[in-house]
Amino acid sequence: MIRDPESFNILLDTIARFVRERLIPAEQQVVDNDDIPADILNEMRGMGLFGLTIPERYGGLGLTMEEEVRVTMTLTRAAPAFRSIVGTNNGIGSMGIVIDGSDAQKQRYLPRLASGELIGSFALTEPGAGSDAASLTTTARRDGDHYVLNGTKRYITNAPEAGVFTVMARTDLKSKDAAGVSAFIVERDAPGLSVGKPDRKMGQRGAHTADVVFDNARVPAENLIGGKEGMGFKTAMKVLDKARLNIAAVCVGAAQRLLDEALSYALERKQFGQPIAEFQLVQAMLADSQAELYAARSMTLEAARQRDGGDAITLEASCCKLFSSEMVSRVADRAVQIHGGAGYMQEYAVERLYRDVRLFRLFEGTSQIQQLVIARQMMRARR
Numbered sequence: 001m002i003r004d005p006e007s008f009n010i011l012l013d014t015i016a017r018f019v020r021e022r023l024i025p026a027e028q029q030v031v032d033n034d035d036i037p038a039d040i041l042n043e044m045r046g047m048g049l050f051g052l053t054i055p056e057r058y059g060g061l062g063l064t065m066e067e068e069v070r071v072t073m074t075l076t077r078a079a080p081a082f083r084s085i086v087g088t089n090n091g092i093g094s095m096g097i098v099i100d101g102s103d104a105q106k107q108r109y110l111p112r113l114a115s116g117e118l119i120g121s122f123a124l125t126e127p128g129a130g131s132d133a134a135s136l137t138t139t140a141r142r143d144g145d146h147y148v149l150n151g152t153k154r155y156i157t158n159a160p161e162a163g164v165f166t167v168m169a170r171t172d173l174k175s176k177d178a179a180g181v182s183a184f185i186v187e188r189d190a191p192g193l194s195v196g197k198p199d200r201k202m203g204q205r206g207a208h209t210a211d212v213v214f215d216n217a218r219v220p221a222e223n224l225i226g227g228k229e230g231m232g233f234k235t236a237m238k239v240l241d242k243a244r245l246n247i248a249a250v251c252v253g254a255a256q257r258l259l260d261e262a263l264s265y266a267l268e269r270k271q272f273g274q275p276i277a278e279f280q281l282v283q284a285m286l287a288d289s290q291a292e293l294y295a296a297r298s299m300t301l302e303a304a305r306q307r308d309g310g311d312a313i314t315l316e317a318s319c320c321k322l323f324s325s326e327m328v329s330r331v332a333d334r335a336v337q338i339h340g341g342a343g344y345m346q347e348y349a350v351e352r353l354y355r356d357v358r359l360f361r362l363f364e365g366t367s368q369i370q371q372l373v374i375a376r377q378m379m380r381a382r383r
């Protein structure tokens, strides 16, 4: 499905060099300041990293899913915060508009998301609606040519930076399930919208989440995604199908980095008179990690090709997200183990990456939600 292998390989090489020469050396600065340096953000904009997946006609690179996951696997050799800042524009913060938006909505928002002028964000989760996303209680009441939104969204990635939000809210106020939910494009300066203080998290410094509060926030009716009420939960699920596949790729990149760190350390560190990599018990940890990483990479690429071919990949995306996020946690644990006491120390990258990757089994659907989606799809196919 890759349309122009030569230019795509140039893009991949450029990103690999950027990761090696600019991002990895800046990781400590990102941790210390809890922020991505402005010059790196500018370079990311210049390279088109905010618009990888946005169609070319709206100013993006229009990558296929296979190309997208390969870029992600390369980019996430560096700390996940660098991927996170471009991640919402390429995924959950733009895909609602790309998949279900009207042409006018696409024209208005996608070019600025593709350039990185605007940061996009996806507001589904609430204090009382996490895994049970369809139980959300944020309301959107029609008032003339506007909707009035009330409610609180929680742990919203890139909310502090966002210029535009895709917000799932209940338009059928009597309903309690998915059918009453609609999706809206809400601009940051909508009257009545406020963003809370950035959350203090276990890891992923430099990547921010916060509450987004709607207090009689007024949103033009033309910003209802697709112009039809009641479609918002399905839009969110379609967005998450694609996003989950991308998170699998994030896990592959992070696992590769962890394994590179573990292998380098094992070859260098000497005990009992030889590098610890010579010991078979250490080799077992390296080999198991390599085999699992290869499996995750292969399944993610395969599912991406299927999506490019037009197949529905709900089951496959959840399989990839489940396996890859559990895989990277095991690899991170072994990487720390191979480092011994050093792996517990902040001067070694594995200490930080171990905390960073813990998120991947939680966000965009926990491992248990992926299991549930997979089993439901299996049963549906059989029926």
Ligand code: COS
Pocket: 092, 122, 124, 125, 130, 131, 132, 133, 134, 178, 233, 234, 237, 238, 240, 241, 314, 363, 364, 365, 366, 369, 373
């Ligand atoms: N693509 C298109 N439509 C989908 C879909 C998908 N992948 N998944 C579900 N739908 C549709 C269903 O077909 C159903 O529509 P109909 O009633 O017309 O058939 C509707 O959406 C509701 O689906 P369902 O009945 O399966 O919803 P449930 O409330 O039972 O739960 C889960 C669905 C649990 C899978 C969902 O709530 C979920 O993914 N939760 C986790 C949320 C999450 O990932 N949060 C992370 C934060 S966002 S970054």
